[in-house]
Structures are given as C-alpha cells and as structure tokens.
Amino acid sequence: MSTDSLPTTLQTLEAAGTTYHYHSLPKAAEALGDIDRLPMTLKILLENQLRFADREGIDRKDMQALVDWQQTASSDREIGYRPARVLMQDFTGVPGVVDLASMRAAVERLGEEPSRINPLSPVDLVIDHSVMVDHFGDASAFQDNVAIEMERNRERYEFLRWGQQAFDNFRVVPPGTGICHQVNLEYLGKAVWTKEEDGRTLAYPDTLVGTDSHTTMINGLGVLGWGVGGIEAEAAMLGQPVSMLIPEVVGFKLTGKLREGITATDLVLTVTQMLRSRGVVGKFVEFYGDGLADLPLADRATIANMAPEYGATCGFFPVDDETLHYMRLTGRDEAQIALVEAYCKAQGLWREPGHEPIFSDTLALDMSEVEASLAGPKRPQDRVALQDMPRAFAKVMDDDGKTPTSSEEKGRLFSEGGQTAVGVEESYEHHDSQEVDLDGQAFRLDPGAVVIAAITSCTNTSNPSVMMAAGLLARKAREKGLVTKPWVKTSLAPGSKVVTDYLAAGGVQDDLDALGFHLVGYGCTTCIGNSGPLPEPIEQAITEGDLAVASVLSGNRNFEGRVHPLVKTNWLASPPLVVAYALAGNVQQDLARDPLGVDRHGQPVTLKDIWPSQAEIAEAVEKVKTEMFRKEYAEVFEGDAVWKAIEVPESQVYQWNAASTYIQHPPFFEGMGREPAEVEDVDRAHVLAMLGDSVTTDHISPAGAIKPDSPAGRYLQERGVKPVDFNSYGSRRGNHEIMMRGTFANVRIRNEMLDGVVGGETRHVPSGEQMAIYDAAMRYQQEGTPLVVIAGKEYGTGSSRDWAAKGTRLLGVRAVLAESFERIHRSNLIGMGVVPLQFPEGETRQTLGLTGDERVSIKGLSALTPGGKVEVTIEGDGGETTLEALCRIDTANELAYYRHGGILHYVLRKMIGSA
Template identity: 50%
Template structure:
C-alpha cells in the first residue's frame, strides 16, 4: 500500500484523505484514532510496522494488535534516572563484550525534566525557595552529575535542569509543538506529535491536542532504542460536554466530578475524547487539568481535539499556531465534525458543585457542603487535635498550570489578609508552582505578597508535596501525630493514596488551590463553611468563606496578564540552561559511565550480567503476600522518605550514607529499591496481623520483613506468587514497582484486576499477571501454588492450583499478556533482555 505525499509549504505530509479512497471510513474516526492512523501510515515499512498494523488502526478494529512509532519521549528524574542507568549499563556490558557502546542511543527525541527531587524542608519565608534548591543539589549531586554525563554522552537527549517547573507543565507550555516538522524518510515532513512519558500524568498535554499518555519506563526505554510501541486498538469513549459551570465552581471541581463519574463508568484501558457544544468554553489550562487526571479516572488518554481554543493558547505561549491550523485542516484533525464513538457519556457542566476528593483516593469525591459531616475524634494533643489540617499545599502540575485557580487563590488571600486573617502556626503551608510563569503573573497581578502574608511562599518549582516530598513537620506536630492524633492534609494535587503525602496523616484531600488556602485559614478539615466562620478578624467579627471567595469576574480581570507571550518567550530562551548550582556541577566525559563503587545513588544494575530467565510454568511456589483492593505502586515501591530503622535505611547507614533521602531519589540504586519493596507502612498483608512490609516464611512460620523473607526463599530456590484484589498497581507509572517485584523473586501476580501501566510493566520484567477471582479460595498463606499455562499466548487460560490448607483446589484465570510482542518479552525474561539481545546482534536498526 503506497500513499503519495502531499505538501504544505516546505514540508511534506501523508494525507489521510487518500485512505478514504481505499475504503477506510477515516472521516468517522475519533480524532485521537486519526492521529494514530497518520503515525502508522507514515512509519509503515513492511517490517516493524506493516499493512496489517495500518488496517487494524485505520479500520478501528478494537482489540486487535498494532504497532506505531511515538514521536517523542518525556521523562522526569525519578523515573528517568533508572531508565538512563539501564542504558548506561547496556553500554558498559557492550564494552565488556568488545562491542561498540554507542549502539545504545536514543533513536527519537527524548526530554528529561528534573522536577521530582525538591523537598519542602523550608517553608513560610522569603528564603524558602533558595534554601530548598540548595539542599536539593546537596542531596542529589551524584544523580545530577550522572544526568549531566548522560546529556553529553547520548544524542537526541535534552535535560531541563532543576528550577524550571514540573515535567507536564513544562511539556504543555514549552516542549510540545502539536504538529512537528522534521526529517523523515529523507525529506522534511510534518506530522502530529504522539508522545509517551514515564509519568502517568503525561496525559496533561492531551488538553493541547497532543496525543500523549504515560507508559512504564521499561516500555519507554525500548521505544527510545527504536522498538515500536505495541498496543491493542482501543475503544474510544466520547464525553459530550454541555452546559456552563456556575460561579464559584472551579476547574478543579469539574475534574473531580469527571474523575468520579468516569471511574464509575469504567474506562480503564480506553481512550476518552471530549467533544460537544461546551468544548469551546474550556480554556487549554482547563482542558489540561481534566486531561492530567486521566490516570485517576482510569483512561489511557483524555484527549481534546485541536480547535480555535488550542490555537489561541499556542499564540499566547509564543508558538506557531498558523501552521498547526493549516496542517490540522488538511488532515481533518481540526475539531468540527462529530465522530463515531464506541459509546457516548453526556456531562452537564451546570451540575458540577464545589468539592474535594479523599481521604485516600482521587475518585472519592466529597461535595464541599458535606465535608462538615466527616467524623473526627476528640483527642487533643499539645499542638493539634483530631481533625486538624497540618499540611496545606498548593502543589502539582494538575492545578498549578491553571491561571484560573492560581489567581483565585491569590485573590482569596488578598481578601483574607485585608480582613486581618492569618493561618494557624501548626499548618505547614507551601506553594510549588509547575512553572516560573506562575510567579511572574502572580507578581504582575500584585497577588503574590498576599499569599506570602499567609505563609504560602514559593518553596520550589517541582512536584514537592504531591509526590510525597512534603518534608518534615514541626516536631511538636509530629509528636502529636505519633501519639495518635488524627490530622489531615489538603493539597491541590492529583494523588492522595495512603502513606504517600505524609506517613503519619489520617488522610489527604485533593482540592483547588483556592480551597487549599481556605482550609489553611480554617485549620481543620470538618468545618461547615456555610455556617461556621473561616476565621475571626482582629475586632472579633466572624469572617465566612463567602466573604473572601473570588468570583469568576474578579479572576477574569487578570487572565490577560497570565497569558503574556513575552513571559513564555523569556522562559523558553533559558529553559535548558539551569542555575549556577547546575552549571557548576563537574561533568565526566566518555561514552561509558564511570561507575563509582562507593556510590549509594548510582549503581550498575544486574539486568545485563548473567543469564535471563524466560517465563516457565511455576510449581510449588510460596505465597509472599495476600493483599486487598487498590494496592498502588506507592504501596509496592514507595517514593517517600527512607526510615532509618528500615531494611533500606540500615543498608545505607552501613555504607556511610550521611543522609538517607527518599526512595524516589535512590532509584538509581537497585539494592536500596529492593529493600524498599512493599515497605510502605500502610501495606496490609492479610497473612500477618500488622501493617507495613511484613510476611511469614514457611514452613517455619517465621515473621520478618518482605525483603528478608524473599531473600530466604531465593536462597532456597523457591519461586513466589502474590494474590491481590481489584485495581492492582493503580497510581504512578513507576517501573520500579515491577522491577522490585521481579528482584524479590515474584514470578506471578494473581489479581482480580490490574491497572493498565503496571500490568504492562510486570510483563516487561518477565512477571506473569494473571487475572482471576480467587476470593473463594480461602487462602491462609501457607499453601503451595502451581501456575499452569497450556500455551504462552495473548490472554491464554491459566490454571492456578492451590495445595494445602483446606485441600487442593483450582482457580481459572486469564494471562494478562495482551500482545504478541508481550509474549516475546516473557520468552526473553523481560523487555530489557529482549532489547539487549537485538542490540548485541546489531539487529536494532
């Protein structure tokens, strides 16, 4: 099948209209599917991508496998460092084998944004930002030296240094082109961007019309090295937006409403595409807020087609809108005609009301008017009491990208300060914008001083509290929490899983930045804002939330300031430079990395040394854990602080580490990560009567940490399995959750359902995910388990035989291996060995 290229200006493109002439109903396809059709058409070479792939996606044959080539990869440092460590290890192994190390190199443009490492150690002062950044460099010097080496050693790799913002806001404001133009097949070619990222909220740029989603670092690694991305043709759920939001309702309220609705609807593994008469009422920042939360409602993407709103945002952020318009119109990608969808969900924006989500999951929406009904205890500590809000953080890419809610927070602060209100001293406050642009427009609008008057000073430009880097609480507050006081956080983030934000909290609620400031002023979680004052002014008069709440009219006065092209032009010109801390970092040279045997941050991983272990049927395996529903990647591989008395903490202290730092920062050291597997204090293993990472070793019945018991089984040559409930692996797309599963010796995870990215990550590490209902098996944990496959193929039937306890019984399940490519990964013992085998043979071209 050969399609003649057409031309726009100096660039060629592959016209989708030609496929219509061949019998494909291209005009009826969802816009997101059209983007994938173009990609497959352009990259069809008869080898990696074939006519069968094109027919599958152009014919929208849902469930059928196809391959395509992403146009760009984006990474953040927590997930990007281990990925680049893997590439560096491949180079080292090639050198040991006498082969050319430069065979390992990104084949497509790849961007890494350093944004996850900054922690809120200092807050509430004008020096907080400078001190936090200085501490960040002191803690992470080894990691940052490695990244500077990688930047020089690899081609097609750009590093955005610390202090420039959060990956997804940087991607939204600066890195994304929507329509890219570069050499393809020897000629200058225009095409839509298709971006994969090593962070689940890569979906944020779906709000800009860029088709993007999060994948595991392992999948991203293979794509960077030239392997196509394989997936099943998705169903596309159309969300028809109608009506208008009411005054007092924020974009955050809209996204929490959609998150709850779509999670209940069931869109896991599907594309969600927004359309309808109210589409034009949502700005790109509003759309980006909704798209960002796609992982929370379970969708692969939350896509907004390109339209006039998209073009206006491109102009406002100093990018070429006219070429995007011309190309999109030529290809039928400009929003207009209503496509055919797998199904349609109608949403009336007029039904949305102010809300929060929590205390443990982003889809647990609670209307603001019902927060007063939250049951809290009556314990009183020396500093705080049950129900106190002890963390109030404006954080995360989700909301800090949106001028509506950031300006709204500033206006509320201004009104509160003018009425003499202040935040109680037990509340740890912080503002961590996703971009320095936010500070520019808050300063220009004259609102930043009022946020600072309430101690919402800028603490950094990164994920901070949302990723779990909330930093320490004041000692008196932490002492109260350790004595059983049940306190809360209110953050403008996208995740609030157990133990993620701060391990001693009772819970965390997600809310708009405006409500974050309101709850900071109130100092407690169960306030009734309609009948109870948010505070008392110096003259004893009560001040209510309605007295300080910003109206949409007030916010709109500042919107032109927030979207000033000059701000974006200035920031773009220096985004890859870094501050003096970055510039002063010494850089090692060479095509291979000089591994430091004394390093506790960057250690050569074991993946390429020794024989790979192809998947085989499992006989007489032991059960390492029995887990319930919604086990997150935070439970499996925590990102937060390393406890001194933990296996990982003891390991680091034995090696002279001066500061333990966080698991996120230590992801370049597999020994630390191995000891952190399932060590989250909120993990509930039903085999033992205590929370945390503990289990039982059989047959002796000894209780010990997950790491120690797994090590004993490994020494005995015993394979391991895990049993879990629904939505296993939900949360961040961290490949370490799968890597640590493999390193612990777990060969099979049997769960009632899997989250999309973690399922694929397990396969990529050679671990078999089996979907089965095992609730009637009456497991105790001392049984032996066989896992039997008749044939290793996509979605093969699996028999799980349980021996012991209450006799022998069998469970039927499905191997959640979705594509033929994933079968190959299992046969090679994982995707890393699959890719490395091709590199060694020089067949990766």
C-alpha cells in the same frame, strides 16, 4: 507485514511557506472505510499504524480493526503503538538512565562503540519530584529548600548531569525549574511533531508516553499521551512499540459556561466524580461538544491532568482555535502554529462545531450547574460541595470513633483574636483539643484544624485564572486585615517560573506573601508527600491528642497518609479556597455562610466579601504575557549556578561508584554475548512464593519507607547510612541492591506458604526456615536452584511498576504460573526475561492442593510459539502432576524479547547489528 492493496498515503501540505509530507488519513479511508465518526484519539492511533505500516509487527488488519471499531465501539485486538517522544520525572527517570548507562557498559565490553547506545525517540527528563517544603513562610524559603534539595540528592543529580552530556536525544530540565507536566504543556508540547526523513520533512501527531501518571495533562493541548511504567518507557525510547489493546472510548459532552465564582478546579472535581462513578478504568475519555469553544485551554489541561483520578488512560481534548491561541500565548513559533492548523484540518483532527463521533459510552455536563467544591478526605473522586464540608468532616470523625457533641461548642472554634463563628453545625468535646504554644503564640488546636494549606501541583498551578484568583483573594483579605491562623503551614509551589512572573506582574505576590504563601520551590511538593515536617509543637499536639486534622491543597492526590503521616484528612480545592481555609483555620467552618474572621472595625468578613469577580480575574489574567514564557524557557535546560557547578566526567561510559547507595551498576547484562543463548528449560525449581488473587504490582514492587530491620535497611546501615537518612525506595530506584531487597517485601502481602503470616516472608523449603523473601532467594541462588512464583487470578494488577518485573528477575525467578495476568505486568515480565504461564482451564494451585513445597519443572521453552503450550511438571509428596500450561507470550515481538533475555538485551543486540 502485509499491507495488501493499501494505496500510498504519503501526501504533502504547505504551512508558513514550508512543504511537509504526511501520511493522509482521508487517503487511507479510501481503502479502509469511512473514518469521519471515528474518535479523534483513535484517528491518532490509526495514523501511527499507517506511518509504521512497513515495520515488523504491523499489518493492514491492525488498521482495519481501528476503522471497524466504529461498528461495535470496542475491539479485542492488540496493537503496537510508537509514540513520538518520552517524558520522565526524576524518580522514575533515574532507573531508565541507569539502564542506558548499563547498556553502554555492556556494549563497550563487547568491543563496540558505546556511543551507539542512545535513545532513538526524543526524551525529556524534568527534575521535579525531589524538592521538599522544609522551610516555609518567609522570603528565604525557596533558596533554603533548593539548597537542602541539592545536598540531599547530590549523587542522583551528578548521575543525571552525566546523562545530560553523554546521551543524544536526551535532555534534562534541572531542579528548581518546574513540574514536568506544566513544562510539557507550556513548552515541550508541539501538537504536531516533525522529523527529517529521506530528505523530506515528515509531519505527524505529537504523541508521548511518560513515566508519571499525570502525563495526561498534555491531552489538553490535543497531544495524546499517558503514563506508563519504566520498562514500557524504555522500550519506547529505544524504538520499540508499546503493546496495547484498542481501547473503548468514552465521550464526555460539555455544554454551557461556568457561573460567576466557580473555578476550573470545581469543574474538574465534578468531572472526576462523574467519570469515576461511571467506570472508565483502562478506557480513553474524549471531550467534545460546543461548550469547548468557551473553555480555556488551561481549564482543559486541568481536566486532562486528573485522568488517573477518574481512572481513564487519558482525557483528550481535540485541537481547535483555542489550542492555537494558547500556543501563541506561550510563545510557540508562528510557523509551528500554522503547521498545527494546516495538519489537523487536513487530517480530520480539527474540532468542528456540532461534530459527534461514535463512542463506547457518553456522559454530558452543563457547566453552568457546577458548584463550588472540594474533594476528600482521602479520595479525589469524593467531591464535597463547599457548604457540606462541616457535615463531611463530622462523618470522618464519626467513622473514626469520635462522638460529636451538641451545639454547645458553637462559636468556640474561631474565637481566637476576638473572632466569632456563626452557624458552625458540628464541633467536638474539649478533650479532643490540645493547647499549643508556637513561637510565643498560645492557641488551642481543634479537630479539623487546617495544618497544611498548599497551593501546589501541576493540576492548578498551570492555570492563570485560579492562580490569579488566589492572589486577588489574598489582596482583598489583606485589605480587610485578615491573617492566616498560626497553626497553618502555608506554601506556594508553582509548576513553572512563569507563574512567579505573572503573580508579580499582577501585583498579588506581595499579598500572598503577607498571608504566608511564599514561594517554596518549583516542583511537586505536597501532592506527592513532600510537604515536609510540621512545626514540632503542632506534630506533638496532633500525636498526643490523636487529632483528626486537615490539609487543604490544590493538588490531584489526597490518598490516606500521602500528604503527611499525621494528617488524617486531606481535601483537594482550588487555589483561592486554599487561601480561604488558611484564613478560616478549620474545615469544620462553613465557608459558604460563616465569617472567615473580622475586619479592622470588628465587622465579620465572609468568603463572598473577598471572592474576586470574573471580571477582576479576567483583568488580572491579561497580565500574563507571551514574553514571560519566552524569557523563562529560553534557557530551560541550563539550570542555576549550583547545577552548572556539579562536576561530572565527560565520558561516554559512566564511571560507577561502588560506594554510592543511590546509583549502582545493575547486573542485567552480565555475561551477555553477541548472540542470545538457547533458552534453557526450568529443572526442579523451588517455589519462592505462593500468592492469591489480585496481587498488585504495589504488593510486588518496592515502595514507601525503608524499615531499619528489613533487608534493604540492613544493607544501608552496613554502608553507614543512618535510618534517618534512608530516604524512600522511590528515591533509591537507581540502586538495584536496594530495590531487589524490597521486591515482594510489602507489609500486606500474604504468602500462602506460611500460615497467618502477613508481609514479605517465605519458607526456605530445604531447611524449613522462615525468612525474608530476599534472603531466601539469595540462599537458593547460592544453591544453584531456579525459582518460580505461583499465583491466582489477575496477577500484577494496578500501576505498571517496572521494578515489580525487574525485582522478580533479579531474585532469580524464571517463571510465574498464575490463573490470569494483568496485561501490562505480563508484558513487563516478558521484557525482563521471565516467562508468564497460565494454569489450564479448571486447574489452580488449590485444585492441585499445592503447598509451595513442590519442585516445578518446565519443558519446551526453547521451542515456544506465541500463545503455545508448555509442559509443567509438579513434584510433591503426593506424587507427580503434569500440566499443559498456556504460555502467555502472545506476540512475535514478545517472543523475540524473551529469547534474547529481555527487551533491553534485544534492543542492545539490534543496535550493534547482531539481532
């Protein structure tokens, strides 16, 4: 593409005695215009365009659009973005590795060397989503949970072990090591990336996409990154651009300092509430202001982590002295640190005091005004001040149809063991409570009982100040003689082994253990629903009393039903507050005023009495040493003896196991030749489903539990898997047979071909029978009949779920005809060889009176041009209608993917030199 009159931008800089080449933004500005007030995030995108200016699909207009963004603070231009690397977790990473393995099998079938198929960009996969809290509250919990995890996931782990040794540019962090985002922050992230190119060392911004929404955490280190779906991630790892619109950028100005007793968690919950209220979905958020000078990097990462919760694509913090301090603390090489400083200052990517870029919108927060907070009961943006928690829970009960009583019950909730409550404003009738006998202890379980108290999730376990605060609070509580309530399931799941090291060095792990917060695993647990079962008497009491109980967790997600199916209210809180609520035992208690319990002398103990001071926390944080990071990350890719003992063949091509219910060879490349066949028109297709407006990828993609009577459930039972061992769709993403059976199977999807039916059903038109969408698709396939889906506005909204497109393709759908598309799902459909078509303006399924019984033909697919028109003929009882539909293949790259049958086919042929 043309880069007319753009001067050479390749420059050199020196750092720690090494010469680096880089594409200079100031040099580019001489031709494109001043970029001093361009947001840092857009400067990084500009450098990305500049560096790949000689590649297909990028021209000067893309770069000029980024510079001109300063005039209107918005743009409608779509660009191709090539991140430096890709991050995966095991749930979302397994299908990506399955596709790579399948590509190798296809290459071998074509007579080429399979080892030619490798990621072109560095890929790190961290196994962190599979550990569950089956055991808790004792010193053996960690080992017990790891043993169960390895047994439960052996098939998947064998496959990933094979991938670890088979692929170049692909590393696996074994289970029991940490959470991908914390490992990324503490070890993988470099702030500035380098590679050898044409005999010189090229330096450029460290950027990434990840297959987990909280990839944004790395923005705290000045690394631009965000979460994407599997197809986009696979495209990135195989050297293809991620298609994106130049975003709006919202500036968030931070001033002041946090007050005594206020934590980074309180800050992030406040920021989340503010940004969600303002509306930043699909936008970049960039933090600026002189308050950053006093904001530790761990606090920045806490805020960046929750970008999905406030709705932004990312929450970015620029590089400054604090970035270098954190890199030094976490054991990064001094030469790397010197490069980061030199590069960012040369490129205008270094935060300078008083600098205020141009933004699409701005917000401001004086951090001294932040107060102690939680968020809940089911959305992370619903912040509740600590003193308002009793009223917040009372509202939950009121909304749930319960009737609050007067203060006649005051003092009862916390009377066990001689403790007395003071000032409880709301409580509930006795019949809402249940008598429980657990391990010889008899007590009454009341509404608001905290049945789960979990220090968990990357958001907070990456932050030494809040983790040490939790340990110090536990120490003070232990000294006072306070104990955790017997109905509370406690757990500690740090994001890396470094946390264990510094909690031990600070002398507080024993105190946490004494209150039941033993180590249960290193990974995502409670936050993603891996909280494990509650003790059976507790579950029985909740069920029989229909009790509204609570979890308190230091996570980032608290959606209804996510943490545990029996826990109706879930509250996000800082780690020290998690400990405090384990002591209190009930969210109805006002921790700002009421005693947590009584000491050994019968005197009331309040939260204020045991809350550590900032000075005490700072002293404890001094125990965090660089040597801890260097020790724990020295062999981060090695794994323990059990991981190493997993036997896998040292083959370049995976040996598929036909009996596996977790990993299967997908049929994407069956019959694929060296050259793409001419795209055939669609002749008299049947309609598989006719859907309304705002159908989301959650409606389309398989997710959640597998029902025994569903097509996927029947498939598993036919192979000897009992319903109790089904696991979830998420854990079986490497088996296309299960995933295609779960596509369009959501219990809330509405197919307009059926009156009043909710769920994944359709009508097989030739026979008139109602059946599961999967079953109908297979019957059509046997009959040799192509399929289409017809829909309304905003088809494919929501998260970028790759199986929403993969499943559509495997069911035999050739085209989706809708009124409009969500951008990412539209791109994913093309990436799987499914053509997205848009109704002409003014025409819809309703204006045409469609019932779903029609036959649909599409002509002109072999002669498509980006943004062109195609002829769609619809035959029905009322006659024949011909439309000129808009083809939503918008770019030349997308058209190439479609003509090859999908992006993976295009890349495969390119790798063997036939594309």
